[in-house]
Amino acid sequence: MKERIKSIILFVLVANSLFLTWFLIFYSPNNEKESPSEYVPRLTFGQELDVKQMIRPKQIIYHLGENSHSLSNTDSEDFKQLEADFDHWSFYEITSISEPIDWTKMIEVEQGIEIVFPFSLPNSVLSSLYKISTTMYLDQINRLWLVLDQNEKVIVYFISDQKDKVYQAETSISSKKLSKYIASGVNQPRYSYYWAFNKERNINTKPIFYLPNEGLEMKKVRKFITPVSIEDYIQLLFIDPSMVRKVYELGNKESVLYTDGSRSMQFFPNKRVFSYFQPVTDNRKQLDWNNDLAASIRFVNQHGGWVGQYQLDDLGFAEATSQPYFTFQQYVGGYPLLTNKYLIGEINIQLVDGIVSKVEQSMTLLDQDLDTKYIKTSSGPELLKKLEQHKIDAKVITSIELGYQVEKKNDVLELFPHWRVRYNQNDEITIPAYEGGM
Structure with missing residues (x-):
């Protein structure tokens, strides 16, 4: 009797297995589907980009001497030309600086360029951008400062505001080449520098932000x-x-x-x-x-x-x-x-x-432009006055950035020029960058 029951159970299991196999073969959708590694999406909305196209500075500051400064953003031809030269730059003889740097003199007197990244670069990412010959671990670098010393020799400073560290390096960049970079900033709008709120209480580095002396021409876009x-x-x-x-x-x-x-x-x-x-x-x-x-x-x-x-x-x-x-x-x-x-x-x-x-x-x-309108932004001094109205003192500002505030209206996106101001430790405010702004 027990053997007969076992035979019946075994028969049911085998029959069930055969049925499931038959079902999977004939009724499973996309039976010959691709594996994750082989899968090619059927839709494309935009372009393909690579790593180097993604790791970009957010701005380049030109220090022209005599406390004169200008700035270019990512869309300017001068910016793109300088960025294209990154592959040809090399740095060596890198040392950690222990003596305090006279940053006021560096900014107001020395000629050079300052390359500012939107985030701190890990050592491996920094090394993928530039040819760096050193066993030293350069971590969390967010600024590069290239200057001409008294002997017309190019000196480079790798600056980590996060780590409060400064490294000095020699470079393959010639004085002639750096002078050419600096000259490209002569015809740009002038900026003034401001000491940023030093929330990390840095001793070796001095965070800075820059504001235009006069209003800038910018588009309002739909x-x-x-x-x-x-x-x-x-x-x-x-x-x-x-x-x-x-x-x-x-x-x-x-x-x-x-x-x-x-x-x-x-x-x-x-x-x-x-x-x-x-x-x-x-x-x-x-x-x-x-x-x-x-x-x-x-x-x-x-x-x-x-x-x-x-x-x-x-x-x-x-x-x-x-x-x-x-x-x-x-x-x-x-x-x-x-x-x-x-x-x-x-x-x-x-x-x-x-x-x-x-x-x-x-x-x-975002798709194509519906229409554009040129406006003139507020100047740095005008912005600081507006911030005073919001009870924000310049001494507590950590960074100021010009960008677009986005508003969606039906099937249209409106892009309004705004200042993004970060202050104290983690506070943030956005302010219209022109009269009559949103």
Whole structure:
């Protein structure tokens, strides 16, 4: 009797197995689907970019001597020409400076150029930009300062405001070449320098910000929006879109969750923002900023591309996961789109062991200009007066940046010139950069 029951159970199991096999063969969608490494998305919105196109200074300051200064942003021809020469620069005989530098003299008297990055560069990222011959660990560098000394020799200072460290180096850049760089700043609008609030209480470095002596010509822009749907991004980000299901939708439609059983996407319809998650096992591999950055850029290249001009704006470790993250910011006409609640012009990526685990971005993508209008921004002194009205003293300002505040109106994006002012420790305010501004 027992043997007969066992035979019946075995028969049922075998039959069930055969049925499931038959079902998978004939009814599984996209049976011959590609593996993640072979998957090629079917949609493309923008261009492909590489690492060097992403790691860019945010501004170059020309120190012309006699306390005269000018500045160029990322869209100017002088900026692009100087940036193109980075590949030919080399630095050697690098030493750490222990004696205090006379920064006032450096700024007001010495001629040179100051290259300012929007974030502190890890050693490996810095080494990917320039040819650096040293065993010294140059970490968290955010400024390079090239000056002509009394003997007409070029001296370079690698500055880390975060670490309060300064390194001096010799360079392959000739005095003639540096003089040519400096000369390109002569016809640029003049700026004045201001000592920034030294929240790190630095001894060796002196953070600085610069403001124009007179108003600058800048565009106010209205742009069309590239129409993109949540279905488009599901097709881009999931290997087999037909397996994706809507798991839940809140009654007020603030959030919708999609998943294929492994990866997931949380969509916020009101803001048209999504967060994409992909499970990755953390094997605690050694951190490699260069590889992680390349993986982040490659991920966007392979999943729709970059709509417009982006550059790396920040990197670090996410508070919640302690995993490395990268923030990419879009620029229009050489000015950044300032942080906004819709995340327009911003892409945030987290990685685990060199594999993208989270992507957060807006589905509102900038298209062609609808119209533009030239305006004149407020000058530095005018801005400081406005800040006084907001009870913000110049002594507590850490940085000031000119950029675009974004407002969405139906199917049009309006870009208004604004000043972004950071002060005290972590406070921030944006102020219209022209009369009658938003």
